[in-house]
Amino acid sequence: MIKVELAEDPQTEEQFGCVFDTESCLPVEPIQRFLNYCRKRGLAVNTVSTYAYRLVDFWRWLEYRSLLWSAIGLEELADFVNWYLLGGEVEVISETVREVVSKRSPRTVNQAVTAIQGLYEFHAVEGRIDEKRFTRLTHGWGKRGGFLRGIVKSTGEKRKRIKLKEPKIFPGCLADEEVTRLIEACTTYRDRLILMLLRETGVRRGELLGLHLEDVRDFDNKGRIRIVRRSNPNRAWAKGNEREIPVLHNRQAVQETFHAYLLEEYPHQAERLGHGMLLVNLEGPSVGHPMSATRLNKLFDQLHTRTGIKAHPHLFRHTLATKMLQAGYLDQYVQQILGHSSIATTKDTYSHVLDEMRLEAYLEDEEK
Numbered sequence: 001m002i003k004v005e006l007a008e009d010p011q012t013e014e015q016f017g018c019v020f021d022t023e024s025c026l027p028v029e030p031i032q033r034f035l036n037y038c039r040k041r042g043l044a045v046n047t048v049s050t051y052a053y054r055l056v057d058f059w060r061w062l063e064y065r066s067l068l069w070s071a072i073g074l075e076e077l078a079d080f081v082n083w084y085l086l087g088g089e090v091e092v093i094s095e096t097v098r099e100v101v102s103k104r105s106p107r108t109v110n111q112a113v114t115a116i117q118g119l120y121e122f123h124a125v126e127g128r129i130d131e132k133r134f135t136r137l138t139h140g141w142g143k144r145g146g147f148l149r150g151i152v153k154s155t156g157e158k159r160k161r162i163k164l165k166e167p168k169i170f171p172g173c174l175a176d177e178e179v180t181r182l183i184e185a186c187t188t189y190r191d192r193l194i195l196m197l198l199r200e201t202g203v204r205r206g207e208l209l210g211l212h213l214e215d216v217r218d219f220d221n222k223g224r225i226r227i228v229r230r231s232n233p234n235r236a237w238a239k240g241n242e243r244e245i246p247v248l249h250n251r252q253a254v255q256e257t258f259h260a261y262l263l264e265e266y267p268h269q270a271e272r273l274g275h276g277m278l279l280v281n282l283e284g285p286s287v288g289h290p291m292s293a294t295r296l297n298k299l300f301d302q303l304h305t306r307t308g309i310k311a312h313p314h315l316f317r318h319t320l321a322t323k324m325l326q327a328g329y330l331d332q333y334v335q336q337i338l339g340h341s342s343i344a345t346t347k348d349t350y351s352h353v354l355d356e357m358r359l360e361a362y363l364e365d366e367e368k
Contacts, residue, residue, distance in 0.1 A: 198316035209236035234290035240339025
Protein backbone atom coordinates (compact mmCIF):
# COMPACT_ATOMS: atom_id res chain seq x y z
CA MET A 1 0.00 0.00 0.00
CA ILE A 2 1.34 3.44 -0.88
CA LYS A 3 0.21 6.87 0.26
CA VAL A 4 1.19 10.54 0.25
CA GLU A 5 2.95 11.95 3.31
CA LEU A 6 4.06 15.52 3.97
CA ALA A 7 7.79 16.14 4.27
CA GLU A 8 9.79 19.30 4.92
CA ASP A 9 12.87 20.58 3.12
CA PRO A 10 15.46 21.18 5.90
CA GLN A 11 17.03 24.07 3.99
CA THR A 12 13.96 26.01 2.84
CA GLU A 13 11.48 24.62 5.44
CA GLU A 14 9.09 24.17 2.53
CA GLN A 15 6.58 21.35 2.89
CA PHE A 16 5.93 19.00 0.00
CA GLY A 17 4.29 15.67 -0.70
CA CYS A 18 6.26 12.41 -0.68
CA VAL A 19 4.92 9.08 -1.87
CA PHE A 20 5.85 6.23 0.49
CA ASP A 21 5.37 2.49 0.51
CA THR A 22 3.80 1.83 3.92
CA GLU A 23 5.33 -1.67 4.13
CA SER A 24 8.94 -0.76 3.37
CA CYS A 25 8.66 2.84 4.67
CA LEU A 26 10.66 3.91 1.63
CA PRO A 27 9.74 6.40 -1.10
CA VAL A 28 8.28 4.98 -4.31
CA GLU A 29 11.30 5.92 -6.37
CA PRO A 30 9.79 6.37 -9.88
CA ILE A 31 7.08 8.68 -8.55
CA GLN A 32 9.30 10.57 -6.11
CA ARG A 33 11.99 11.27 -8.70
CA PHE A 34 9.34 12.77 -10.97
CA LEU A 35 7.80 14.85 -8.16
CA ASN A 36 11.24 16.19 -7.18
CA TYR A 37 11.78 17.17 -10.81
CA CYS A 38 8.42 18.98 -10.84
CA ARG A 39 9.39 20.92 -7.72
CA LYS A 40 12.73 21.93 -9.24
CA ARG A 41 10.89 23.14 -12.35
CA GLY A 42 8.96 25.51 -10.11
CA LEU A 43 5.53 23.97 -10.56
CA ALA A 44 2.93 25.17 -8.07
CA VAL A 45 2.80 23.29 -4.76
CA ASN A 46 -0.86 22.40 -5.36
CA THR A 47 -0.03 21.06 -8.84
CA VAL A 48 2.73 18.81 -7.52
CA SER A 49 0.42 17.63 -4.73
CA THR A 50 -2.31 16.82 -7.27
CA TYR A 51 0.19 14.85 -9.37
CA ALA A 52 1.20 12.89 -6.26
CA TYR A 53 -2.33 11.81 -5.40
CA ARG A 54 -3.21 10.95 -9.00
CA LEU A 55 -0.05 8.86 -9.40
CA VAL A 56 -0.78 7.04 -6.13
CA ASP A 57 -4.16 6.02 -7.59
CA PHE A 58 -2.41 4.85 -10.75
CA TRP A 59 0.18 2.87 -8.76
CA ARG A 60 -2.51 1.14 -6.69
CA TRP A 61 -4.24 0.10 -9.89
CA LEU A 62 -0.94 -1.26 -11.25
CA GLU A 63 -0.46 -3.30 -8.07
CA TYR A 64 -3.98 -4.67 -8.31
CA ARG A 65 -3.43 -5.66 -11.94
CA SER A 66 0.08 -7.02 -11.14
CA LEU A 67 1.60 -4.79 -13.81
CA LEU A 68 5.07 -3.28 -13.93
CA TRP A 69 4.96 0.48 -14.38
CA SER A 70 7.73 0.33 -16.99
CA ALA A 71 5.98 -2.26 -19.14
CA ILE A 72 2.42 -1.04 -19.69
CA GLY A 73 1.02 -0.32 -23.12
CA LEU A 74 -1.70 1.86 -24.59
CA GLU A 75 -4.36 -0.76 -23.94
CA GLU A 76 -3.53 -0.89 -20.22
CA LEU A 77 -3.52 2.90 -19.98
CA ALA A 78 -6.96 2.99 -21.61
CA ASP A 79 -8.17 0.38 -19.09
CA PHE A 80 -6.96 2.56 -16.23
CA VAL A 81 -8.69 5.64 -17.66
CA ASN A 82 -11.94 3.71 -18.03
CA TRP A 83 -11.75 2.39 -14.46
CA TYR A 84 -10.75 5.78 -13.08
CA LEU A 85 -13.64 7.54 -14.81
CA LEU A 86 -16.41 5.04 -14.12
CA GLY A 87 -15.25 3.74 -10.75
CA GLY A 88 -16.32 0.45 -9.27
CA GLU A 89 -15.33 -2.11 -6.67
CA VAL A 90 -11.68 -2.96 -7.10
CA GLU A 91 -9.46 -4.99 -4.78
CA VAL A 92 -6.54 -2.68 -4.16
CA ILE A 93 -5.52 -3.56 -0.59
CA SER A 94 -6.08 -7.26 -0.11
CA GLU A 95 -8.36 -10.08 -1.18
CA THR A 96 -10.67 -9.42 1.74
CA VAL A 97 -10.80 -5.62 1.62
CA ARG A 98 -12.40 -3.87 -1.32
CA GLU A 99 -12.23 -0.18 -2.03
CA VAL A 100 -15.21 1.52 -3.65
CA VAL A 101 -14.06 4.23 -6.03
CA SER A 102 -16.63 6.91 -6.74
CA LYS A 103 -17.25 8.23 -10.23
CA ARG A 104 -14.77 10.92 -11.17
CA SER A 105 -15.10 13.90 -13.44
CA PRO A 106 -13.38 14.07 -16.86
CA ARG A 107 -11.21 16.88 -15.46
CA THR A 108 -9.92 14.65 -12.65
CA VAL A 109 -9.22 11.84 -15.10
CA ASN A 110 -7.35 14.22 -17.43
CA GLN A 111 -5.28 15.40 -14.46
CA ALA A 112 -4.30 11.78 -13.85
CA VAL A 113 -3.44 11.26 -17.53
CA THR A 114 -1.32 14.43 -17.54
CA ALA A 115 0.55 13.26 -14.43
CA ILE A 116 1.10 9.79 -15.91
CA GLN A 117 2.34 11.19 -19.20
CA GLY A 118 4.67 13.57 -17.38
CA LEU A 119 6.02 10.66 -15.34
CA TYR A 120 6.80 8.57 -18.42
CA GLU A 121 8.22 11.48 -20.35
CA PHE A 122 10.59 12.29 -17.47
CA HIS A 123 11.83 8.71 -17.14
CA ALA A 124 12.18 8.37 -20.92
CA VAL A 125 14.47 11.42 -20.99
CA GLU A 126 16.39 10.02 -18.01
CA GLY A 127 16.84 6.75 -19.91
CA ARG A 128 14.97 4.52 -17.46
CA ILE A 129 12.36 3.42 -20.00
CA ASP A 130 12.41 3.03 -23.76
CA GLU A 131 11.69 6.39 -25.41
CA LYS A 132 9.90 4.82 -28.39
CA ARG A 133 7.63 2.88 -26.07
CA PHE A 134 6.79 6.08 -24.21
CA THR A 135 5.91 7.89 -27.46
CA ARG A 136 3.62 5.08 -28.55
CA LEU A 137 2.03 5.01 -25.09
CA THR A 138 1.18 8.66 -24.63
CA HIS A 139 1.18 10.40 -27.99
CA GLY A 140 -0.03 9.93 -31.51
CA TRP A 141 1.03 11.89 -34.57
CA GLY A 142 -1.58 13.87 -36.43
CA LYS A 143 -1.37 15.28 -39.95
CA ARG A 144 -2.86 18.29 -41.65
CA GLY A 145 -6.36 17.74 -42.89
CA GLY A 146 -9.17 19.62 -44.55
CA PHE A 147 -8.40 21.95 -47.42
CA LEU A 148 -4.66 21.97 -46.60
CA ARG A 149 -4.28 18.26 -47.23
CA GLY A 150 -2.24 17.71 -50.37
CA ILE A 151 -1.36 21.42 -50.62
CA VAL A 152 0.88 22.06 -47.64
CA LYS A 153 3.60 19.58 -46.80
CA SER A 154 2.31 17.35 -44.02
CA THR A 155 4.32 17.49 -40.80
CA GLY A 156 3.87 15.45 -37.69
CA GLU A 157 2.09 17.04 -34.79
CA LYS A 158 2.35 15.51 -31.35
CA ARG A 159 -1.05 14.86 -29.82
CA LYS A 160 -2.23 13.14 -26.67
CA ARG A 161 -3.61 9.69 -27.42
CA ILE A 162 -6.00 9.71 -24.49
CA LYS A 163 -7.88 12.78 -23.31
CA LEU A 164 -11.49 13.05 -22.21
CA LYS A 165 -13.70 15.91 -23.30
CA GLU A 166 -14.46 18.12 -20.34
CA PRO A 167 -17.84 19.87 -20.11
CA LYS A 168 -17.65 23.64 -19.88
CA ILE A 169 -18.96 24.77 -16.53
CA PHE A 170 -18.92 28.47 -15.73
CA PRO A 171 -19.33 29.13 -11.99
CA GLY A 172 -21.09 32.46 -12.47
CA CYS A 173 -20.41 35.97 -11.21
CA LEU A 174 -21.14 38.14 -8.22
CA ALA A 175 -23.46 41.11 -8.55
CA ASP A 176 -22.16 44.52 -7.45
CA GLU A 177 -24.63 44.57 -4.55
CA GLU A 178 -23.40 41.17 -3.36
CA VAL A 179 -19.77 42.30 -3.37
CA THR A 180 -20.74 45.44 -1.44
CA ARG A 181 -22.62 43.38 1.16
CA LEU A 182 -19.68 41.01 1.58
CA ILE A 183 -17.23 43.89 2.09
CA GLU A 184 -19.55 45.60 4.57
CA ALA A 185 -19.85 42.34 6.53
CA CYS A 186 -16.09 42.28 7.17
CA THR A 187 -15.05 43.09 10.73
CA THR A 188 -11.39 44.01 10.07
CA TYR A 189 -9.54 46.21 7.62
CA ARG A 190 -7.51 43.17 6.60
CA ASP A 191 -10.61 41.26 5.52
CA ARG A 192 -11.98 44.29 3.68
CA LEU A 193 -8.64 44.65 1.90
CA ILE A 194 -8.73 40.99 0.87
CA LEU A 195 -12.12 41.34 -0.78
CA MET A 196 -11.20 44.64 -2.40
CA LEU A 197 -8.01 43.20 -3.92
CA LEU A 198 -9.91 40.17 -5.17
CA ARG A 199 -12.57 42.40 -6.72
CA GLU A 200 -10.19 44.86 -8.38
CA THR A 201 -7.32 42.59 -9.49
CA GLY A 202 -8.81 39.10 -9.95
CA VAL A 203 -5.77 37.43 -8.39
CA ARG A 204 -5.83 33.74 -7.56
CA ARG A 205 -5.95 32.59 -3.95
CA GLY A 206 -2.26 31.59 -3.94
CA GLU A 207 -1.25 34.88 -5.53
CA LEU A 208 -3.20 36.84 -2.90
CA LEU A 209 -1.79 34.92 0.07
CA GLY A 210 1.69 35.08 -1.45
CA LEU A 211 1.83 38.89 -1.53
CA HIS A 212 4.76 40.46 0.29
CA LEU A 213 4.94 44.03 1.55
CA GLU A 214 7.51 44.76 -1.16
CA ASP A 215 4.98 43.67 -3.79
CA VAL A 216 2.67 46.56 -2.86
CA ARG A 217 5.30 49.26 -2.30
CA ASP A 218 4.36 51.02 -5.56
CA PHE A 219 0.64 50.87 -4.83
CA ASP A 220 0.39 54.48 -3.66
CA ASN A 221 2.32 55.94 -6.60
CA LYS A 222 1.38 53.67 -9.48
CA GLY A 223 -1.73 51.91 -8.21
CA ARG A 224 -0.20 48.53 -9.05
CA ILE A 225 0.63 45.32 -7.22
CA ARG A 226 3.25 42.78 -8.28
CA ILE A 227 2.71 39.03 -8.56
CA VAL A 228 5.96 37.13 -7.95
CA ARG A 229 6.56 33.38 -8.08
CA ARG A 230 8.42 32.39 -4.91
CA SER A 231 8.33 29.92 -2.02
CA ASN A 232 6.38 31.27 0.95
CA PRO A 233 6.13 30.14 4.59
CA ASN A 234 2.36 29.65 4.22
CA ARG A 235 2.88 27.48 1.10
CA ALA A 236 1.09 30.03 -1.08
CA TRP A 237 2.21 29.91 -4.70
CA ALA A 238 1.64 32.18 -7.68
CA LYS A 239 0.34 29.79 -10.33
CA GLY A 240 0.19 32.26 -13.21
CA ASN A 241 2.73 34.47 -14.91
CA GLU A 242 4.69 37.04 -12.93
CA ARG A 243 3.15 40.42 -13.66
CA GLU A 244 2.07 43.82 -12.44
CA ILE A 245 -1.66 44.34 -12.02
CA PRO A 246 -3.17 47.84 -12.02
CA VAL A 247 -6.12 48.66 -9.79
CA LEU A 248 -8.31 50.26 -12.44
CA HIS A 249 -11.33 51.12 -10.31
CA ASN A 250 -11.99 52.23 -6.72
CA ARG A 251 -8.28 52.85 -6.25
CA GLN A 252 -8.68 55.47 -3.52
CA ALA A 253 -10.96 53.25 -1.43
CA VAL A 254 -8.50 50.35 -1.72
CA GLN A 255 -5.59 52.62 -0.76
CA GLU A 256 -7.44 53.94 2.29
CA THR A 257 -8.24 50.42 3.48
CA PHE A 258 -4.64 49.36 2.80
CA HIS A 259 -3.26 52.21 4.95
CA ALA A 260 -5.74 51.55 7.75
CA TYR A 261 -4.74 47.88 7.84
CA LEU A 262 -1.02 48.61 8.04
CA LEU A 263 -1.32 51.45 10.55
CA GLU A 264 -4.02 50.10 12.87
CA GLU A 265 -3.99 46.30 12.59
CA TYR A 266 -0.70 44.96 11.25
CA PRO A 267 0.78 43.27 14.35
CA HIS A 268 4.30 44.01 15.56
CA GLN A 269 4.81 40.24 15.91
CA ALA A 270 4.83 40.04 12.12
CA GLU A 271 7.68 42.53 11.96
CA ARG A 272 9.67 40.52 14.50
CA LEU A 273 9.12 37.30 12.55
CA GLY A 274 10.62 39.00 9.49
CA HIS A 275 8.73 37.06 6.81
CA GLY A 276 7.61 40.25 5.04
CA MET A 277 4.17 38.90 4.16
CA LEU A 278 1.27 41.31 3.61
CA LEU A 279 -1.66 39.26 4.94
CA VAL A 280 -1.14 37.88 8.45
CA ASN A 281 -3.13 36.48 11.34
CA LEU A 282 -4.46 39.18 13.64
CA GLU A 283 -5.25 37.09 16.72
CA GLY A 284 -4.68 33.78 18.45
CA PRO A 285 -1.45 31.93 19.19
CA SER A 286 -0.23 32.38 15.59
CA VAL A 287 -0.73 36.15 15.52
CA GLY A 288 1.68 37.75 13.07
CA HIS A 289 2.21 34.55 11.10
CA PRO A 290 1.28 34.53 7.40
CA MET A 291 -2.39 33.92 6.68
CA SER A 292 -3.08 30.39 5.42
CA ALA A 293 -5.49 29.08 2.80
CA THR A 294 -7.48 27.42 5.59
CA ARG A 295 -7.92 30.76 7.35
CA LEU A 296 -8.99 32.41 4.10
CA ASN A 297 -11.59 29.70 3.52
CA LYS A 298 -12.84 30.22 7.08
CA LEU A 299 -13.29 33.92 6.34
CA PHE A 300 -15.59 33.14 3.41
CA ASP A 301 -17.53 30.67 5.54
CA GLN A 302 -18.07 33.42 8.12
CA LEU A 303 -19.17 35.87 5.45
CA HIS A 304 -21.61 33.28 4.13
CA THR A 305 -23.14 32.97 7.61
CA ARG A 306 -23.41 36.75 7.98
CA THR A 307 -24.78 37.56 4.52
CA GLY A 308 -26.20 34.35 3.07
CA ILE A 309 -23.95 34.87 0.02
CA LYS A 310 -21.87 31.84 -0.96
CA ALA A 311 -18.63 33.14 -2.45
CA HIS A 312 -15.01 32.09 -2.84
CA PRO A 313 -11.85 33.85 -4.12
CA HIS A 314 -12.07 32.45 -7.66
CA LEU A 315 -15.59 33.79 -8.05
CA PHE A 316 -14.21 37.33 -7.77
CA ARG A 317 -11.74 36.46 -10.53
CA HIS A 318 -14.52 35.33 -12.87
CA THR A 319 -16.52 38.42 -11.98
CA LEU A 320 -13.68 40.81 -12.86
CA ALA A 321 -12.88 39.07 -16.15
CA THR A 322 -16.53 39.02 -17.22
CA LYS A 323 -17.05 42.71 -16.42
CA MET A 324 -13.84 43.70 -18.24
CA LEU A 325 -14.83 41.81 -21.38
CA GLN A 326 -18.34 43.25 -21.26
CA ALA A 327 -16.83 46.73 -20.86
CA GLY A 328 -14.91 46.27 -24.11
CA TYR A 329 -11.40 45.47 -22.87
CA LEU A 330 -9.39 43.39 -25.35
CA ASP A 331 -9.22 39.72 -24.45
CA GLN A 332 -5.41 39.95 -24.72
CA TYR A 333 -5.42 42.59 -21.98
CA VAL A 334 -7.70 40.47 -19.81
CA GLN A 335 -5.28 37.58 -20.38
CA GLN A 336 -2.40 39.70 -19.03
CA ILE A 337 -4.40 40.80 -15.99
CA LEU A 338 -5.39 37.23 -15.14
CA GLY A 339 -1.92 35.82 -15.80
CA HIS A 340 -3.03 33.18 -18.29
CA SER A 341 -0.05 31.75 -20.14
CA SER A 342 -2.15 31.34 -23.29
CA ILE A 343 -4.84 33.51 -24.84
CA ALA A 344 -6.65 30.25 -25.64
CA THR A 345 -7.26 29.73 -21.92
CA THR A 346 -8.90 33.14 -21.61
CA LYS A 347 -11.06 32.66 -24.70
CA ASP A 348 -12.09 29.15 -23.70
CA THR A 349 -12.95 30.06 -20.09
CA TYR A 350 -14.95 33.14 -21.06
CA SER A 351 -16.27 31.98 -24.41
CA HIS A 352 -19.85 32.52 -23.20
CA VAL A 353 -19.13 36.23 -22.65
CA LEU A 354 -17.44 36.64 -26.02
CA ASP A 355 -20.26 34.77 -27.76
CA GLU A 356 -22.89 37.00 -26.12
CA MET A 357 -20.96 40.12 -27.16
CA ARG A 358 -20.73 38.91 -30.77
CA LEU A 359 -24.45 38.15 -30.77
CA GLU A 360 -25.30 41.60 -29.40
CA ALA A 361 -23.07 43.26 -32.01
CA TYR A 362 -24.74 41.21 -34.76
CA LEU A 363 -28.24 42.16 -33.57
CA GLU A 364 -27.27 45.84 -33.40
CA ASP A 365 -25.99 45.69 -37.00
CA GLU A 366 -29.22 44.02 -38.10
CA GLU A 367 -31.30 46.78 -36.51
CA LYS A 368 -29.37 49.54 -38.31
